[in-house]
Amino acid sequence: MPPKVDAFRTSEVLRGRQAMPEGSFLRHLPDDTWPLLVSAWGLDARVYERDEELPLGPDDKNVYIILGGCVLQERFPLGAAAASTRITRFRGVGEVVGEAKLIAPEAAVTTVCLATTWVMPCPTQRMNVLLRKQPRAQQALLCSLEDRNRSDEMIYCTPNRTPVQRVGGLLLRLAGIAGRTNSADPGQVTILGPTQRDIADALLMGVSTVESAVRALRDTHGVITSRYRQFVVTDLHALRDIALSS
The missing domain is CATH 1.10.10.10 (Winged helix-like DNA-binding domain superfamily/Winged helix DNA-binding domain)
Known part of the structure; x- marks a missing residue:
């Protein structure tokens, strides 16, 4: 279904006028590159409701850019049978999720919307082509992943803090x-x-x-x-x- 204009500032986001969170992919992305993504996949953007899963299983072919809302991702490094050992992370506006599919198409991660969430699906093959043709977009993705890793370390990996x-x-x-x-x-x-x-x-x-x-x-x-x-x-x-x- 189409994005809900009452829930998100759709025109501001799609025109690149809404400020994106520090360190996010869309914050790093050059201003002149965002219209390329919008022209390619903007019409495919859709809304998922709370508790719906994004299709990021092993057979799915998209990565997603979060344009509004928030998701929770869970990975099971020892396999689904060891569900008690899982890694839980929150992801939000401006971030790419499912990015592992860009290098391993069969990669999967359980991704559940915590609130009404607006996402833009980007087919992995076409996204890889765009990243190769647009080195600054590729750099933006790499910089955002590094920023996210550093943020994750500070938030999730500091058990010595209160x-x-x-x-x-x-x-x-x-x-x-x-x-x-x-x-x-x-x-x-x-x-x-x-x-x-x-x-x-x-x-x-x-x-x-x-x-x-x-x-x-x-x-x-x-x-x-x-x-x-x-x-x-x-x-x-x-x-x-x-x-x-x-």
Whole structure:
């Protein structure tokens, strides 16, 4: 189905006028290259609803650029039979997902939409042709993957930091890649979709530990409010100070 204009600023995104998150593929992509992707695949962009999976199985032939919304990806490095050993990551606006298919077409990753999510499918063969013909687009993808790796290391691979810092860091990241602002209160950023269990799985923490950290961020520090599958960052600067404190 076509993108919902009431959910996303479709014209601003497709014309390259909406600022993309720092470090994302679309932030790195040269301004004159984005229209090439839009002309090729913009009409194929579609919306997936919450809890729908993106078709990124071994037989699927697309990678996806996230234009709006947020997804949760799960990989099972020891095989699906060892489901307790999984790697959980959040991905958001401006990012490419399923990028492994560009070098291994049979690659697969479970990718579930956490909220209404707008994506542009890009056929892997044609995407590879475009990347070879557009070296700056190829560089943008490589730079975005490196930035994402560094961000992942900081958020998911720092067990020596306190739970409040780690949960705060993930919420700060989600605010940047999946947050929505309201013109009536531009100082607040709403994150739709993730549950506290999702956060616990991603950070390899107990749910009760995440609950305590969220309570501290909400009640002690006053930087967020929370409901089921919704977090509202009420003080982004203070949250950043908590997340990045040494």
